[in-house]
Amino acid sequence: MANFPLPLADLFGHWGSYVVYAVIGIAFGMTLESAGFGNSKLLAAQFYFKDMRVFKVMFTAIIVAMTLIFLSSALGLLDYNLIWVPPTYLWPGIVGGLIMGVGFIIGGFCPGTSLVGLATGKLDAFAFVFGVLFGIYMFGETVGSFATFFDSSFMGRFTLPELFNTSYGLIVFVIVVAALMIFVLAEKVEAMVNDRPQQKLPGWSKPAAGALVALAAVVLVIGQPSSEDRWQVVADESLARLDERAVQISSAEFLKYRDDTKIKIIPLDVREERYYNQFHLRGAVHVPLDQVQAKAKELQFEPANTVFVTISNDETAATEAWKILRAESVPNIYILEGGINGWLKSYAGDSLGEENRVYNRQEDQLAYKFKSATGSRHPAAEPSPDHLDLDYEPKVILELKRAPTSGGCG
Amino acid sequence: MNQVSRARPYLNPYLAGTLLGIVLFLAFFITGSGLGASGGLNRLLVYVQNAVNPEHIDQVAYLLKMAGGNSNPLDSWIVFLTIGTVFGGLISGLLGRRMKFETNKGPQISNGTRWFLAFIGGALMGYGARLARGCTSGQALSGGAVLSVGSWAFMFAVFAGAYALAYFFRKCWN
Numbered sequence: 249m250a251n252f253p254l255p256l257a258d259l260f261g262h263w264g265s266y267v268v269y270a271v272i273g274i275a276f277g278m279t280l281e282s283a284g285f286g287n288s289k290l291l292a293a294q295f296y297f298k299d300m301r302v303f304k305v306m307f308t309a310i311i312v313a314m315t316l317i318f319l320s321s322a323l324g325l326l327d328y329n330l331i332w333v334p335p336t337y338l339w340p341g342i343v344g345g346l347i348m349g350v351g352f353i354i355g356g357f358c359p360g361t362s363l364v365g366l367a368t369g370k371l372d373a374f375a376f377v378f379g380v381l382f383g384i385y386m387f388g389e390t391v392g393s394f395a396t397f398f399d400s401s402f403m404g405r406f407t408l409p410e411l412f413n414t415s416y417g418l419i420v421f422v423i424v425v426a427a428l429m430i431f432v433l434a435e436k437v438e439a440m441v442n443d444r445p446q447q448k449l450p451g452w453s454k455p456a457a458g459a460l461v462a463l464a465a466v467v468l469v470i471g472q473p474s475s476e477d478r479w480q481v482v483a484d485e486s487l488a489r490l491d492e493r494a495v496q497i498s499s500a501e502f503l504k505y506r507d508d509t510k511i512k513i514i515p516l517d518v519r520e521e522r523y524y525n526q527f528h529l530r531g532a533v534h535v536p537l538d539q540v541q542a543k544a545k546e547l548q549f550e551p552a553n554t555v556f557v558t559i560s561n562d563e564t565a566a567t568e569a570w571k572i573l574r575a576e577s578v579p580n581i582y583i584l585e586g587g588i589n590g591w592l593k594s595y596a597g598d599s600l601g602e603e604n605r606v607y608n609r610q611e612d613q614l615a616y617k618f619k620s621a622t623g624s625r626h627p628a629a630e631p632s633p634d635h636l637d638l639d640y641e642p643k644v645i646l647e648l649k650r651a652p653t654s655g656g657c658g
Numbered sequence: 659m660n661q662v663s664r665a666r667p668y669l670n671p672y673l674a675g676t677l678l679g680i681v682l683f684l685a686f687f688i689t690g691s692g693l694g695a696s697g698g699l700n701r702l703l704v705y706v707q708n709a710v711n712p713e714h715i716d717q718v719a720y721l722l723k724m725a726g727g728n729s730n731p732l733d734s735w736i737v738f739l740t741i742g743t744v745f746g747g748l749i750s751g752l753l754g755r756r757m758k759f760e761t762n763k764g765p766q767i768s769n770g771t772r773w774f775l776a777f778i779g780g781a782l783m784g785y786g787a788r789l790a791r792g793c794t795s796g797q798a799l800s801g802g803a804v805l806s807v808g809s810w811a812f813m814f815a816v817f818a819g820a821y822a823l824a825y826f827f828r829k830c831w832n
Contacts, residue, residue: 253690266738268688273742274749275681276693276795281750283674288776289762290668292831295824301671306799308675313682313803320687332691334792334801336808341797344790345812348783349819353827355779356762358794359787360695362780363740364747369759375773379780380696381703386781387788388704391720398789408805419805431672453672 252327281364288356288365288372295353297441300434307427315463318420322470324481328416329548329577338401355379405545417468424464428457475541479575486574490567496585497557499594500640503631505555506531511646512554514547516540518569519560519588523614525621527588530630532559540569544576552579555644559584564612579647589615596628666754682803689735692800696784696793698740700724704731764831775830790815 256265283305284290293299320326352358357365357376365373391398409416439446473481489495505513515532517524524534535543547556556578560566566583573581584591592600592615604616624630668674685693701724708715708725715721725731751757763772787793790812792801798816801809 252687254688256689266735269735269738270742270745272681272685272688272693273739273744274746275742276678276685276739277743277746277748278750279674279678279681279746280743281747281756282669282754283671283678284668286747286751286756287668287762289764289831295820296828296832304671305675305678306794308672309678309682309799310802312676312679313686313799314805316679316683317686317803320683326687328804330690331686331804332800333804334797334806334809336806336811337791338808338811341790341808341812342815344786344788345797345815346819347786347789348793349816349821350823351779351782351784351786352816353779353820353823354830355776355783356831357776357780357783358695359699359783360693360743360793360795363695363743364750367744367747368751368757371759371761371769372763372772372776375776376780376783377699379777379782380699380784380787381780382777383781383784383786384696384700384703384788385707385784387785388718388720391788392718403807406807408807408810411807416805450670450673456672456676 252325253330276360277364277367280361281368285361286365286368286370286373288370288376291358291361292353292356297437300438303434304431307430311424311427311460311464314420315424315460315467318416318467318472319463322417322467322472324473324477327577328472329544333405333407335549336401336403336406337399338403340398340400351383404549415468416472417470421461421464421468424460428461475572475575478577479571482574486571490570493585494643495570495582496563497582497643498585498640499591501642501644502557502584504640505644510553512551513557514550514554515557515559515584516543516569517559518565523561523588525623526614526618527592527616527622527626528624528629529559529588529591530624532624535569537565537569540572541576544573544578547573547578553646554580555646556581557584558582560587560612561589561614562587562612580644582644587612592616592628595631596626599627665756665758668754678799679803682799686800686804691735692796692803693739694736694792694796694800695740695743696787697734697736697796698738698743699784700788701731701734701737702740764829766829766832772830 256268259265260267280286284301285305290299291302294302317326317328317331321328348358355376357373359380362373362376362380366377407416409419412419435446435449502513502515505511515529517528517532517534518537518540520536521534524532528534556573558566558569558573558581560569563583563586566587570581570583586593596616600616604618606613606615606617609615618626669677682693685691704715704721704724707721708731715725761769761772763769767775783793790797792798792809792812794816797809798813802813
């Protein structure tokens with residue numbers, strides 16, 4: 249898991265890494281063209297049930313890729329958390345899909361297939377590509393008038409196993425079996441519509457289908473890595489960094505990044521609500537420890553220059569939260585050194601006197617009593633820059649390896 | 659170019675699908691992102707717009723993200739993937755001896771009508787792809803393989819839209 253995704257920019261340089269994408273593109277174009285997708289008439293035949301090629305190629309590709317992806321993830325070769333899963337904007341997606349379906353039957357291509365049509369000299373593909381560019385242009389000009397709809401029904405990274413509340417293995421297995429059954433049906437429909445006997449499938453097709461079902465069954469049996477498994481992979485390195493105190497950043501470093509426009513700092517306050525209400529740092533997001541796991545997915549969507557800082561009264565709960573987020577592959581997570589208690593000691597000297605001290609307190613309890621829920625209205629929630637003690641050991645190293653923040657259509 | 663008589667047949671769809679699936683898997687395995695097409699076209703368009711009328715880019719929030727200030731809209735992996743796709747189609751077309759200037763259509767409509775409809779269909783595709791935040795490659799294929807709920811809903815919507823209107827456009831294709 250440690251080497252996923254490949255650090256292409258480190259290996260080949262910024263523009264050099266794009267060569268890899270170009271090679272992937274060439275392979276993509278070659279498969280599309282050899283599948284017959286450069287030919288609009290063949291594509292459109294799908295919608296008259298004459299040649300269900302579009303459906304067959306697409307679903308074969310989906311079940312093969314899906315099975316390999318989740319098999320690799322089950323074996324720890326690939327980190328699903330770092331894979332780009334298009335976020336769900338349900339209604340814009342459905343309306344956009346319907347418009348595209350209409351465009352498909354009128355125009356005979358989709359954007360990817362029109363590119364290989366164009367490459368092989370299909371004049372209708374030229375017209376189509378110009379149409380696509382015009383459509384994209386019109387979208388850019390008009391999206392402002394329906395921005396609310398465009399951003400509506402956002403559900404984030406939302407997957408089918410989450411929707412049906414079941415395991416990834418089961419969904420993979422069911423989709424593979426269902427697709428194979430639909431292929432059998434598609435062959436019968438084609439024969440019926442064209443009034444001919446069913447085409448004989450090549451000899452390898454049945455063993456290949458069997459092998460795919462077997463692989464999907466393996467995915468189902470092994471299961472996806474649990475949080476515990478994920479932690480085990482990074483445990484040694486992570487515990488060492490905790491021991492070296494390489495991830496506990498001082499309040500001074502925290503304040504420096506808070507004022508740095510190049511860095512987006514997100515303080516994650518993982519304490520109980522009563523503590524959070526009594527006092528928290530300005531801008532702190534309240535995520536109780538038991539909700540950190542669920543929050544991890546959302547944090548993956550933050551831009552690459554984001555630094556997350558977990559905060560508890562001392563460091564115990566913050567360290568737990570740090571471990572959870574580490575296991576979920578959230579990049580750039582740090583712990584506030586000394587927690588809220590250390591913070592108050594540094595910045596609330598005048599307003600919190602001896603009479604506010606809590607003695608004989610337990611680990612990770614608040615060391616000061618607040619008479620009311622001051623939240624972030626307390627002066628120490630946002631110390632003035634005069635307080636900045638610039639002397640600190642810098643620990644934050646921005647790690648750019650993270651989940652891609654855009655997919656193929658970004 | 660005029661070698662269509664010796665054109666090799668297209669691959670068996672299940673074999674082509676398997677190869678496409680392997681390419682898609684490798685794209686995810688190597689880069690963490692899937693495949694796409696409309697995003698590359700989008701950025702090429704924005705590049706041209708930026709060259710022609712940079713003030714306009716700065717007024718439209720949607721375009722600003724890609725080409726505002728000094729950011730180069732071509733500085734994105736998806737652009738190179740898209741260029742690669744065109745070359746891949748060219749290579750495969752040459753190997754299969756399928757290079758030919760032609761217009762694919764049903765026998766009942768003229769070339770001009772076909773081109774006009776291709777443009778209209780393309781415009782709808784481009785518009786819909788931006789609205790849905792992805793096309794058949796980026797959303798349906800890539801998002802489908804990684805089990806995104808939105809991608810599956812999108813995929814069914816595309817098929818539904820096409821089948822719903824197929825009857826009215828039957829003369830264009832048959």
